Amino acid sequence: MSTTIDFNALVDAKNGRVTPVIYTDPAIYELELERVFGRCWLFLCHESQIPKAGDFFNTFMGEDPVVIVRQKDGTIKAFLNQCRHRSMRVSYADSGNTRAFTCPYHGWSYGTDGALIEVPLETRAYPHGLCKEKWGLQEVTRVASYKGLIFGNWDEGAPDLATYMGDMAWYLDGVLDRREGGTEIIGGVQKWEIECNWKFAAEQFASDQYHALFSHASAVQVLGAKPDDDADKKLGAGQTARPVWETAKDAIQYGEDGHGSGFFFTEQPDANVWVDGEVSQYFRDTYQEAEDRLGEVRALRLAGHNTLFPTMSWLNGTATLRVWHPKGANKVEVWAFCIADKDAPQDVKDAFERSATRAFGPAGFLEQDDSENWVEIQKILRGHRARNTPLCMEMGIGNEKRREDGIPGITNYIFSETAARGLYRRWADLLMSDNWDEVIERTEAFKAEVLQP
Amino acid sequence: MNTVSLALHHEISQFLYHEMTLLDDWLFRDWLDVMASDIHYTMRTCVNAQTRDRRRSVQPPTTWIFNEDKHQLERRIARLETGMAWAEEPPSRTRHLLTNIQVTPVEGSEDEFDIRLNYLLYRSQKERDETYYAGMRQDRIRRTDSALGWQVCRRDIVLDQVVLTSHNISVLF
Ligand code: FES
Ligand SMILES: [Fe+2]
Numbered sequence: 001m002s003t004t005i006d007f008n009a010l011v012d013a014k015n016g017r018v019t020p021v022i023y024t025d026p027a028i029y030e031l032e033l034e035r036v037f038g039r040c041w042l043f044l045c046h047e048s049q050i051p052k053a054g055d056f057f058n059t060f061m062g063e064d065p066v067v068i069v070r071q072k073d074g075t076i077k078a079f080l081n082q083c084r085h086r087s088m089r090v091s092y093a094d095s096g097n098t099r100a101f102t103c104p105y106h107g108w109s110y111g112t113d114g115a116l117i118e119v120p121l122e123t124r125a126y127p128h129g130l131c132k133e134k135w136g137l138q139e140v141t142r143v144a145s146y147k148g149l150i151f152g153n154w155d156e157g158a159p160d161l162a163t164y165m166g167d168m169a170w171y172l173d174g175v176l177d178r179r180e181g182g183t184e185i186i187g188g189v190q191k192w193e194i195e196c197n198w199k200f201a202a203e204q205f206a207s208d209q210y211h212a213l214f215s216h217a218s219a220v221q222v223l224g225a226k227p228d229d230d231a232d233k234k235l236g237a238g239q240t241a242r243p244v245w246e247t248a249k250d251a252i253q254y255g256e257d258g259h260g261s262g263f264f265f266t267e268q269p270d271a272n273v274w275v276d277g278e279v280s281q282y283f284r285d286t287y288q289e290a291e292d293r294l295g296e297v298r299a300l301r302l303a304g305h306n307t308l309f310p311t312m313s314w315l316n317g318t319a320t321l322r323v324w325h326p327k328g329a330n331k332v333e334v335w336a337f338c339i340a341d342k343d344a345p346q347d348v349k350d351a352f353e354r355s356a357t358r359a360f361g362p363a364g365f366l367e368q369d370d371s372e373n374w375v376e377i378q379k380i381l382r383g384h385r386a387r388n389t390p391l392c393m394e395m396g397i398g399n400e401k402r403r404e405d406g407i408p409g410i411t412n413y414i415f416s417e418t419a420a421r422g423l424y425r426r427w428a429d430l431l432m433s434d435n436w437d438e439v440i441e442r443t444e445a446f447k448a449e450v451l452q453p
Numbered sequence: 454m455n456t457v458s459l460a461l462h463h464e465i466s467q468f469l470y471h472e473m474t475l476l477d478d479w480l481f482r483d484w485l486d487v488m489a490s491d492i493h494y495t496m497r498t499c500v501n502a503q504t505r506d507r508r509r510s511v512q513p514p515t516t517w518i519f520n521e522d523k524h525q526l527e528r529r530i531a532r533l534e535t536g537m538a539w540a541e542e543p544p545s546r547t548r549h550l551l552t553n554i555q556v557t558p559v560e561g562s563e564d565e566f567d568i569r570l571n572y573l574l575y576r577s578q579k580e581r582d583e584t585y586y587a588g589m590r591q592d593r594i595r596r597t598d599s600a601l602g603w604q605v606c607r608r609d610i611v612l613d614q615v616v617l618t619s620h621n622i623s624v625l626f
Contacts, residue, residue: 218539371540
């Protein structure tokens, strides 16, 4: 698809201006499916969700249904969940175990390796001979794992996963690599839909600590343990019942290559006040191991928000990991997973699940308020004037820098929009470029511009 | 079928209707009083499982949407009272519809009963946002000397949707 849309006019990241038509325009959305979701590394599922041969998990890459299958030799493949005969889905369950995927329409059957193995009435229906080798399930071009997380990518020319992640891997390790045994997914997947564009959610988790003060005021007020509270909070030495932004020593935002993160420096290995006492205690008990593996900053970094561009987000300390599956310009489907250290005791895993659900499940004390905002914004943008009126994205502009202390990437104070500007710039670069080389060239030019003194 | 008398069934149904009215009328503290101090209040996600997996009684793992004790329910209500609970600002209008109420005495107990019922919860928000939640609920209720004569000591809510088609759940069931 060629485009006549002037993305440079819609996204002026240098000056901190974005025109909100990017959240509503169906033509832009179509282009995103091709050039963002068709070319970026997308989170599929966790290895712990498909432990045995024949185990499968169904998800989406953009709007394309994709089934991930554990092979007989233990490797992982992913396929477009689309029968090659007339496009029917060949796997319906959320997950399970199977020896074959049989299409319900005319009964073509595919092995777990994607090969077409059975065609009903083959010799009578295809007297000329059907070359079954040609009609296997379409395999996702590239599948790669990073410390338990499985990603897929349709683009041959994309950078490898590690390069794509760049400095974001350092931030992600703060969740994935705290302990020897790695992580696993606890329980199932919470799924709900929000009538808003996927970029609101992705951007917020990349860049927006600012909203928490106001949006989540009610949750902070009722979930914070009081120091004299003898309930299940068990505040540790040095842990404060005050919101972390009031007590933190320092706070950083990171934003680069579309990814983003924000977090506070705390003095004690304590998670947010809204997690259960067992979770806080667990972080204290395992602090030394985490520090040995990750260093002090990341071992203490238990309150933070993150997006790996485009649609995988997570919160440190709160154990929620989610994907924002786009469902049209005006709709996103949230898939929330509870991720925790594999070596944690069962009662701690249960506490992680309870805490993640209570704070960030669809009925979560904090989650409720976020979706409310996004839904209302999407309604406002139905208006012609509203969607063509540039938005202010200037927070912290000009204060970006690279740090000397080992915290990597382009950084700023947490209350800034560095990561948001970078996210929209990378997004526009993808939409304007015909291949990854061009994308990278554009992104590098933007980075140089951002870091100019 | 282990049924109860018509009079008792009527009494219990009236109690359940009354309890739902407290939610519909935003009398959340009064509703909380109807929850026993040992209440366990849950809602699970639903999943799509292959029939062959179901037959072997394996299915994709589910997870919680609610998993609350009385303290947490109280905190939810406290949140609504802050005046900053934006998901409920302005508050949703709700209609809790209960049907197919089946009452079974709890074995070995004089004053506890298990209830199974179907529900439909209609939620209207802002100008024209509408949501329906349909499913099955299992309660255990206990006769007490509280205001309504009964309290709820267990509530397991099942929602029939796999993907919730509402942007959040900020109402109670
Ligand atoms: S569509 Fe699958 S067999 Fe025909
Ligand atoms: Fe939020």
